[in-house]
Amino acid sequence: MxxxxxxxxxxxxxxxxxxxxxxxxxxxxxxxxxxxxxxxxxxxxxxxxxxxxxxxxxxxxxxxxxxxxxxxxxxxxxxxxxxxxxxxxxxxxxxxxxxxxxxxxxxxxxxxxxxxSIEAKIVQDADRLEALGAIGLARVFAVSGSLGVALFDAEDPFAQHRELNDKQYALDHFQTKLLTLPLTMQTEHGRHLAQHNADFLLTYMAKLSAELKGDYEMLDLAAIQPLNARQQR
CATH class of the missing domain: 1.10.3210.50 (Hypothetical protein af1432)
Structure with missing residues (x-):
């Protein structure tokens, strides 16, 4: 063939x-x-x-x-x-x-x-990996922008004091879907790559949190600590 x-x-x-x-x-x-x-x-x-x-x-x-x-x-x-x-x-x-x-x-x-089937598992994992990492990050904001969705809630970007709503805020999609993907992967290699890319998204969120506080050099690791803990469950 x-x-x-x-x-x-x-x-x-x-x-x-x-x-x-x-x-x-x-x-x-x-x-x-x-x-x-x-x-x-x-x-x-x-x-x-x-x-x-x-x-x-x-x-x-x-x-x-x-x-x-x-x-x-x-x-x-x-x-x-x-x-x-x-x-x-x-x-x-x-x-x-x-x-x-x-x-x-x-x-x-x-x-x-x-x-x-193994074929279906591979296709599912491959498609979900596309949703994570640098490409996934770009896709979230591209699609959200086309739908008129705000980038994030500037007052509470990580929804610490409100319900998540990715139909209203693009960044909420990280928590409602993307950061949950490593736990759904069907192949061992897929799980490894998904966790690696999910860690990248968490780093992005830590950088965003720091910048929202006026710090353009450091990462706000405290902001993502609850998300890290949630991923380990």
Whole structure:
């Protein structure tokens, strides 16, 4: 099975049919998820065509974060992917469609679908790693900005005295989702990388807290201490 052949075909199709997506769900996101998936699956017996296909089509439908049916995005994407593969890729092996569909359905955080196959676990981990670290940080503020969400609550940036609300403050998304991701990872390598990147986000938060207090040289480690403790639970 020539994976490069399928990758070229998928990218050509996406350039023609998937051009109006936000920067968090574009072709380059799919390509990065595929690269990460290969790292996570190194040395593991995997159906790589299933992984490749799911990586490139997992966000074929991605409803906005403020859409009432947001949690159904991955199921809708799986259904649409099967239609696209059947219609536009007649040489794609139909026996792979159920596995591709499951991997796409299970990648979503909000769908709460447990990945059953090693392929689905790798795709889920690879996509969640994209949400962490420097790229993840940029995506949070890019998506929040497009939705008109404030960067953070200047009076209480880490929600020490209020309820978290990532629909109102972008920074709240770190606590409502991103910092919880290491505990959801399905592969050992994924857990290690996720914790490493979550630590980066905590460092960013410590730097932000210091700057809000007028200190541009140090980290406010006391501000993130409760978050560190919460991560260890």
């Amino acid at each position: 020539d994976l490069q052949h399928w990758q070229r075909q998928f990218e050509t199709w996406l350039r023609r049919h998937h051009v109006d997506q936000d920067a968090a769900h574009d072709l380059f996101h799919f390509r990065r998820v595929w690269i990460t998936a290969q790292t996570l699956g190194d040395g593991v017996e995997v159906d790589w065509l299933v992984v490749l296909t799911a990586c490139y089509f997992h966000d074929l439908i991605s409803l906005p974060k403020n859409h009432p049916d947001r949690h159904r995005s991955s199921v809708l994407a799986a259904q649409e992917t099967c239609r696209v593969l059947t219609r536009d890729f007649p040489d794609f092996p139909v026996d792979r469609l159920p596995a591709v569909s499951h991997a796409i359905e299970a990648h979503s955080f909000s769908a709460k679908i447990t990945p059953e």
